[in-house]
Amino acid sequence: MAEVDIRNVSKSYSHRRGAKEVLRNINLAVQDGEFVSLVGRSGCGKTTLLRIAGGFVRADAGSVIVNANQVREPGPDRGMLFQHPMLFPWLTVLDNTLFGPRAEGTCTRQTKERALELLRLVGLEGFELHFPKQLSGGMMHRAAFARVMITKPKVLLMDEPFGALDALTRVGMQQFLLELWDRQRFTVMLVTHDVEEAVLLSDRVAIMAAGPGEIVETVAIPLGRPRTYDLCETAEFVALKRHVRQAVERTRSGSAVVGGRRPEAAE
Amino acid sequence: MANPTGSSLQDVSSTPRPAAPSRMPGSAVGRFGAIGVPVLRRFAAIDWSRVVMGLIGVLGIIIIWWIAALIISDNVILPSPADTGRTLLHYLSHPYPARGDTLPGNMAASLSRILVGFAWGAVAGTMLGAIMSAVRPLRLIVDPLIELGRPLPPLAFIPLLIVWFGIGELPKVLLIGIGVIPIMVVSVVAALDAVPEEYIEAARSLGASRRYALFHVRIRAALPAIITGLRLAMGVSWTSIVAVEMIAATNGLGYVILEASNYLITPLIFSGIVLIAVVALILDALLRIVQRLVAPMG
Numbered sequence: 365m366a367e368v369d370i371r372n373v374s375k376s377y378s379h380r381r382g383a384k385e386v387l388r389n390i391n392l393a394v395q396d397g398e399f400v401s402l403v404g405r406s407g408c409g410k411t412t413l414l415r416i417a418g419g420f421v422r423a424d425a426g427s428v429i430v431n432a433n434q435v436r437e438p439g440p441d442r443g444m445l446f447q448h449p450m451l452f453p454w455l456t457v458l459d460n461t462l463f464g465p466r467a468e469g470t471c472t473r474q475t476k477e478r479a480l481e482l483l484r485l486v487g488l489e490g491f492e493l494h495f496p497k498q499l500s501g502g503m504m505h506r507a508a509f510a511r512v513m514i515t516k517p518k519v520l521l522m523d524e525p526f527g528a529l530d531a532l533t534r535v536g537m538q539q540f541l542l543e544l545w546d547r548q549r550f551t552v553m554l555v556t557h558d559v560e561e562a563v564l565l566s567d568r569v570a571i572m573a574a575g576p577g578e579i580v581e582t583v584a585i586p587l588g589r590p591r592t593y594d595l596c597e598t599a600e601f602v603a604l605k606r607h608v609r610q611a612v613e614r615t616r617s618g619s620a621v622v623g624g625r626r627p628e629a630a631e
Numbered sequence: 632m633a634n635p636t637g638s639s640l641q642d643v644s645s646t647p648r649p650a651a652p653s654r655m656p657g658s659a660v661g662r663f664g665a666i667g668v669p670v671l672r673r674f675a676a677i678d679w680s681r682v683v684m685g686l687i688g689v690l691g692i693i694i695i696w697w698i699a700a701l702i703i704s705d706n707v708i709l710p711s712p713a714d715t716g717r718t719l720l721h722y723l724s725h726p727y728p729a730r731g732d733t734l735p736g737n738m739a740a741s742l743s744r745i746l747v748g749f750a751w752g753a754v755a756g757t758m759l760g761a762i763m764s765a766v767r768p769l770r771l772i773v774d775p776l777i778e779l780g781r782p783l784p785p786l787a788f789i790p791l792l793i794v795w796f797g798i799g800e801l802p803k804v805l806l807i808g809i810g811v812i813p814i815m816v817v818s819v820v821a822a823l824d825a826v827p828e829e830y831i832e833a834a835r836s837l838g839a840s841r842r843y844a845l846f847h848v849r850i851r852a853a854l855p856a857i858i859t860g861l862r863l864a865m866g867v868s869w870t871s872i873v874a875v876e877m878i879a880a881t882n883g884l885g886y887v888i889l890e891a892s893n894y895l896i897t898p899l900i901f902s903g904i905v906l907i908a909v910v911a912l913i914l915d916a917l918l919r920i921v922q923r924l925v926a927p928m929g
Contacts, residue, residue, distance in 0.1 A: 420832055440838035450833040454851060454927060464837035467847065495927055515838055 366393035366429075367551045368417060368519050373426035375412055385576035386412050390426070392570060392579060394519065397549040401562035401569045403612055409577025410555045411523055417553060418444050418521050431518040440464055443517030445525045449508035451496040457483065457507050458492040464515040475514070482510040486544070502533040506540065519551040526561070538564060539593050546590045559609045564596060569608055573615035581611050710898040718898035719905065727899065728890055732882050738906055741872055741883040744800065745914075748807025749868045753861060755808065756815025761850075763816065764823040777813050785810035785871045789878055798879040803872065810871045811864040818860025822853035855926040862918045869911050 375387040386409040394400045402410040415421040417428050419438040428435040430442055438444070451460050461479040465471035483492055486506040488499075496504055505525065512520065526534045538561060545552070545565075556562050562569045563585055571581045585604060587595060595601050693712055700711035710718070722734045732740070763770040785806055792802035826849050834844040876885025884903050891899035 418832075418836060420835075438832065438835035440836065442836060444833060444836035446829050446833065448829070450827070450829045452830065452848065452852070454854075454925065463834065464839075467834065467837060467839035467843045511837065521836075 367396040367398070367431060368392075368394040368553060369429040370413070370417065371426050371429070373413065373416060373423045373428065375409070375416065375421070375424050387416075387423075388576035388578050390577070390579060392582075394551055394553055397551055399545060399552045399554070399565055399567045401554045401556055401566040402572055403556055403559060403562045403569055403608065404572030404577075405574055405612065405615060406557065408572040408574035408615070410572050413572075413577070414521050414523055414553060414555045417519075418442055440468065440515035441518045443512035443515065443520045445505075445508055445512060445520060445522040447524045447527045449496070449504040451504055451507055451511070453496050456493050456495055457488060457499070457510075460496070460507060461511045461514055463511060468515075479510070479514055482513055483507070485547075486510045486540075500533075501529055502536055502540075505529070505537055509544065513548075513550075517550070519553060522552065522554045524556055525554070527556070527558075535593055541565060542591050542593075559605055559612060560596060563601065563605045563608055564591065564593070571608065571611045571615070575616055580615060583608055583611070707895050707897050710901055714898045715901040715905065718896075719902040722899065722902065727887060731887075731890075734884075734887070734902065734906060737882050737884050737887050738910060741876065741885065741907075742910060744803045744872050744883065745807060745865075745868050747800075748804040748872070749811055749865060751804070752808030752811025752868075753815055753864060756812040756864070757819050757857065759812070760816040760819025761823065764820045770820070773816075777816050781813045781817070785867070786874045789875050792875075793879050803875050803880070806875050807868045807871045810867040814864040814867060815860050818863065819853070819857055822856035822860065823849060825856065826852040851925075855922055858918060858922040858925065862915055862922075865914055865918065866911070869907060873907065 370390055370392040373387055373390040374385075376383040376385045378384075390413060392400070402413065404410050412421060416423050417430070417435060419435045419442065433441070435442070451457075452463065455463065458476075458479060461483060462471055462476065465475045465479075480492065483489060486509050488503060488507055488510065491499065491503065491507075496507070499507065526537045529537060542565065552565075554562070554565065566585050569583045569585060570579045571583065572578065573580045583604070587600065587604070596605075696709075697712050700709045700714075703709045706714060719734070724733060726733050726736075731737070759773070763773055788806060788809055789802075792806055796802040796805065830848050830852055831844050834848045835841070839847065872883070873885035873888070876883035877889040880886045884907055888900050888903040891897070891903065
C-alpha cells in the first residue's frame with residue numbers, strides 16, 4: 365500500500381467575485397521510500413496540494429491517506445520543510461532539534477543522544493549550542509532537517525526548501541539531500557519549480573498544470589542511485605530534463621498570476 | 632555513527648563565522664548539564680564602545696550644565712551640579728518639607744505607585760491585547776476605542792479621577808494603568824501578529840498541540856517585542872505619576888519637585904529630576920536584562 369495516497373482531491377478558494385478552482389480531482393500515490401516531486405508553473409496549486417497533505421489546508425473533496433490514516437490536521441508523521449528553515453531563534457540548534465519530542469513529552473536521554481547523532485549526520489557537530497543566527501543559510505537548512513527527522517516522520521513534505529538559497533549553497537543542499545536519502549530512504553514529496561532539481565532528486569516527477577490545477581503527466585526518472593550532482597551532465601539526464609521542461613512549458617500559464625503574486629502562497 | 636556526511640558538504644554550504652566556542656571537551660551528552668554556558672554568553676556581549684560613548688554624552692551634558700551655571704551664577708535660576716549634589720545628599724537623610732519625608736522616602740512612595748499601577752496596567756493590557764489578537768470580532772470592536780483613547784494624554788483624566796476617587800492612592804494607581812493599557816494593547820497585538828504563521832505550522836508538524844504551539848511558539852516568539860512595549864509603558868508611567876503627584880499628593884517625587892519650586896529651592900528641583908532619571912534608568916535596565924534573556928543573540 366502506498367505511504368501517501370492522494371485520492372480525488374479538489375479545492376477551491378472563494379473570493380469576493382466567485383470561487384477559484386485551485387485543484388481538480390488530483391490522484392497521486394507515493395510509495396514507501398519513494399521520492400516524488402511536483403513541478404509546475406506558479407499558481408498551479410502544487411503548494412496547496414502539499415499543504416493539504418500536511419494537514420494545514422482542508423480539501424473540499426477527496427482525501428489524503430498517510431500510513432493508513434486519513435489526514436485531518438498537522439502531525440509529526442508528516443515532516444514539513446519550508447522555503448525558510450523556520451528554526452526557532454530563541455533555541456539553540458540542539459534545543460530546536462529536541463522541540464518535537466519535548467512538545468510530545470517523549471524526550472528522554474535516548475532522544476537527546478539521537479538528536480546529537482542526527483546533528484552529526486547533517487554535519488553540525490560542534491554547533492549544538494549555537495543559536496540559529498550564528499549559522500550560515502545552508503547550516504540552518506541542515507538543522508531544520510535534523511529537527512524534522514527526529515520525530516521519524518512517515519513522509520517529508522518539502523515546499524521549495526532550497527528556493528531562497530544562493531546557487532552554490534543550493535547545489536550543496538541538493539547533494540546533501542541525495543546523500544541523506546541514500547542512507548535513510550525516507551518518503552518525500554517535494555514541491556519545486558526547478559526542473560533540474562526535480563529530475564536530479566526524484567524517482568518520479570509529477571507535472572501540474574494550472575487553472576484548475578491537475579496532474580497532466582507523471583514522468584519516471586530511471587536514473588541509478590546513488591546519484592551525485594555530476595549526473596546533471598549525462599545525456600540521459602539532459603534528455604529527461606528536456607522532456608519534463610517541455611511538458612511544463614506546454615501547460616497553460618497560471619491564469620491567476622497577477623503582478624507576480626502567487627495565489628497559492630497568498631492564503 | 633562516524634561522520635558520514637563527509638567534508639564535502641560542509642565545504643559547499645559555506646563555513647560559518649568563527650563564533651563563540653561551543654566545542655567543549657568531554658562527552659557529548661555531558662553538554663546537557665552546561666545550560667549555564669549559553670546564558671553566560673548572552674551577558675558576555677557587552678558592547679564597551681557603546682558604554683564609553685554613552686558616558687561621554689552624559690559627561691558632556693554635565694560639563695555644559697556646569698559652565699552654564701558658572702556663567703549665570705544664580706543658584707535659583709540654575710544651580711551648579713555641585714550644588715545639586717550637595718542638596719541631594721542633604722535631603723537623603725533630612726525630610727522635606729520639614730514635616731514630610733526624606734528623598735528616599737518620597738522616592739519609595741512614587742516607586743510603589745509606579746510598580747502597582749504599571750503591574751495592573753501591564754497585566755490588563757497584555758491580556759486584552761492577547762485576546763484581541765486571537766478573537767477577531769473583539770478586535771474590531773476594541774480597536775477603534777483604543778485608537779480613540781490613545782491620543783488622549785493620561786493627564787487629562789486626573790481631574791476626573793480626583794472627583795471620582797479623591798486624592799488617595801487609588802486614583803494615582805488607576806491613572807498609571809490608564810496610560811499603560813493602550814500601549815500594551817497596541818504592542819502585544821502587533822507582536823503576536825508579527826509571528827510568522829510558518830513557525831506555528833512547523834511546530835504543529837513536529838507534534839505540538841495547538842496549546843503547546845500557542846505558548847511555546849507564538850507567545851514565546853512575541854516576547855521580545857512585548858517587552859519593548861513594557862519599556863515604552865514604563866516611560867509613560869513616570870510621566871503620569873509625576874504629574875498626578877504635582878496635583879494631588881502629599882508625598883512622592885512629583886510633590887517634592889512642586890514644593891521645592893514653590894519655595895524657589897531650585898537645587899532640590901534638580902535633585903528630584905536626577906533621582907527620577909536614575910530610578911527610571913534602573914527600571915528600564917532591568918527590563919532590558921529580561922529582554923536579553925528572552926532574545927538570545929537578538
